[in-house]
Amino acid sequence: MLLRRSCRRFNSTSLNNAVDTLAEITTTNKWKYKLDDNVESDLQNEKIKTKRHPGIVPSAPINIPESFIKAAKIILEDDCYIPKKQLSGRSENFVKYLKAKKPPMEQDELQAHISNLKTKVIKGLQKSKKDLLSDEHVMKSQLTNLMKKTVYNWFPVKYDIAQSLCYLVGRSAAEYAVLIKILSEIKLRNPDWKPLTLFDFGSGVGTVTWAANTIWPKSFTEYFNVDSSASMNDLAELLLKGGRGEKEISLRGVYYRQFFPSKPVPYDLVVSAYTLMELPSLKSRLDAVRQLWSKTMRYLVIVEQGSYAGFKVINEVRDFILSLGNSHVFSPCAQDYPCPQFASNKELPCNFAVRYHDLPLNDISQNLRKEKFSYIVLKKGKRSENDSQWPRLINPTLIRHKHVICTLCTKEGKIEQSVFTASKYGKLAFRCAKASDWGDRLPMTVKDTPDDVIVDENVNLDKEITNK
Structure with missing residues (x-):
């Protein structure tokens, strides 16, 4: 009885909060990013607002002229x-x-694919109809049917x-x-x-x-x-x-x-x-x-x-x-x-x-x-030394209770999932992360601390990320 009551209390909201908390623990042992110095200065002096930071490209619905x-x-x-x-x-x-269009298959790819299909047809006939192995018409018919199903008809x-x-x-x-x-x-x-x-x-x-x-x-x-x-x-x-x-x-x-x-x-x-x-x-x-x-x-x-x-x-x-x-x-x-x-x-x-x-x-x-x-x-030309190289959000931002989950493509050539909170990053950095969305650049730079941990690229924080 006690177990049943406990299960009832553990509703879907609690489960989501638990998953989010687990995700934060899993992905951030160190807080790797910090707000860009120039952006932080402009925010503190109220020259710009977090909802209009320089990494954001306006996302209002676009009308053709x-x-x-x-x-x-x-x-x-x-x-x-x-x-x-x-x-x-x-x-x-x-x-x-x-x-749904795809580019046409290259000739070497096509030849390799046909060879694999022939092997598949032969194995199938060996299991069920060995007497038809020598029948070229059957072989050609089955191979043609497989090609129709597996080869993209580009034109x-x-x-x-x-x-x-x-x-x-x-x-x-x-x-x-x-x-x-x-x-x-x-x-x-x-x-x-x-x-x-x-x-x-x-x-x-x-x-x-x-x-x-x-x-x-x-x-x-x-x-x-x-x-x-x-x-x-x-x-x-x-x-x-x-x-x-x-x-x-x-x-x-x-x-x-x-x-x-x-x-x-x-x-x-x-x-x-x-x-x-x-x-x-x-x-x-x-x-x-x-x-x-x-x-x-x-x-x-x-x-x-x-x-x-x-x-x-x-x-x-x-x-x-x-x-x-x-x-x-x-x-x-x-x-x-x-x-x-x-x-x-x-x-x-x-x-x-x-x-x-x-x-x-x-x-x-x-x-x-x-x-x-x-x-x-x-x-x-070569990349300018003044290029900020801010990470870009490659998935929709996941806004949760008191934290924001961002999937970032970084200047190190890696995909990272980072959790931003006001308590760990500061209010300005947290608000910038919260205001940013899919396709925006996050005005963050990597901290110079040598023992910062890069998060696991394969961590899947939320099914919403893959269903963008």
């Missing part, structure tokens, strides 16, 4: 031969396909007029929001830098141009857009003309091409968003990246889906560019070591999220959505 929405509505009313309901359904299915998307309109409806708002999030951090950390030239590879409906002009208005003198689809280029140009087919577009210096320019002219900002997965092999992807890097004067931005496949492509780019030298990772990594998330072999993507309002088809309120993405921003 009204001028873009108006132009899109005009195009869909005047130039679209597909009924709106049908277009909406096709767009949703197309978006699902793009989010490039052909963007005709209808497919381009589906992309406009289904992807433009999400991509614009992602680009605003990424470019905002570049401006936040380099407020005096004003790019003059932009090169966009795989420009699609022109979301990079719109986002760059939002972040640095009236700064650019040239926007060079390359997309292999003539329909996409025409649609992007029409959007800048307000959807009315005017002779003049709203920005100066905007160019559209279907191929890389022959002249090796460098650009301040080079971007490739959701394009590399459309290339047929690793070699073609790296060849394209090499060309993009040769055109980069300051920053190269690569964005892909927030899936593991997208993250894998981003990591390929990261390793390849760093191997060329004269470069470093500006964002999201605080270091240039091999990616600890990819090295863990858990097939969990390093991704981030942004909230946005979708593109309204009708005169109704826009739905609030969330887009996950993987990205890399690479910068020309």
Whole structure:
């Protein structure tokens, strides 16, 4: 009876508190981090607030510009031969396909996979139907069935007029929001830098141009857009003309091409968003990246889906560019070591999220959505000695009673889970941790104490972390 009463008292709340307390004991024998000296001084002098510390990138839901929405509505009313309901359904299915897309299997991987499947078929027949081992038709039939189930059927998307309109409806708002999030951090950390030239590879409906002009208005003198689809280029140009087919577009210096320019002219900002997965092999992807890097004067931005496949492509780019030298990772990594998330072999993507309002088809309120993405921003030249290299939150912050749990990617090239409390770190540091969220940098530096303990990378504090 006494045991039953004790079990009743030990309710779910008590269990959660016990787990959180255990997590704190498990992960922090020493308090490794301290607030950045400059940030701490600014907070104490009330120059900044903890909710607006310099590691935070604003996370309010992002709206695509009204001028873009108006132009899109005009195009869909005047130039679209597909009924709106049908277009909406096709767009949703197309978006699902793009989010699940993977790069094609390399030839050596494919040959090894086929060899393994043949062995599997032979073993299966040896167990049940030995008399069919010599029947080539049976062998081929079973092998074909296994290949259909296990080999990803990759093919490039052909963007005709209808497919381009589906992309406009289904992807433009999400991509614009992602680009605003990424470019905002570049401006936040380099407020005096004003790019003059932009090169966009795989420009699609022109979301990079719109986002760059939002972040640095009236700064650019040239926007060079390359997309292999003539329909996409025409649609992007029409959007800048307000959807009315005017002779003049709203920005100066905007160019559209279907191929890389022959002249090796460098650009301040080079971007490739959701394009590399459309290339047929690793070699073609790296060849394209090499060309993009040769055109980069300051920053190269690569964005892909927030899936593991997208993250894998981003990591390929990261390793390849760093191997060329004269470069470093500006964002999201605080270091240039091999990616600890990819090295863990858990097939969990390093991704981030942004909230946005979708593109309204009708005169109704826009739905609030969330887009996950993987990205890399690479910068020309060596890393500055003044680079703070603050750790970045790679999972949502877990706020608990009197403590905050943060999963951090650090400048040492490790993933650490740290518990911040006001009693151990001080109120200012605790409030900064509490105000920070997934994708932000934590304005902390490592204490100089030599016996600080680095926490176990494999500790799983909460199921919420893996279900981000």
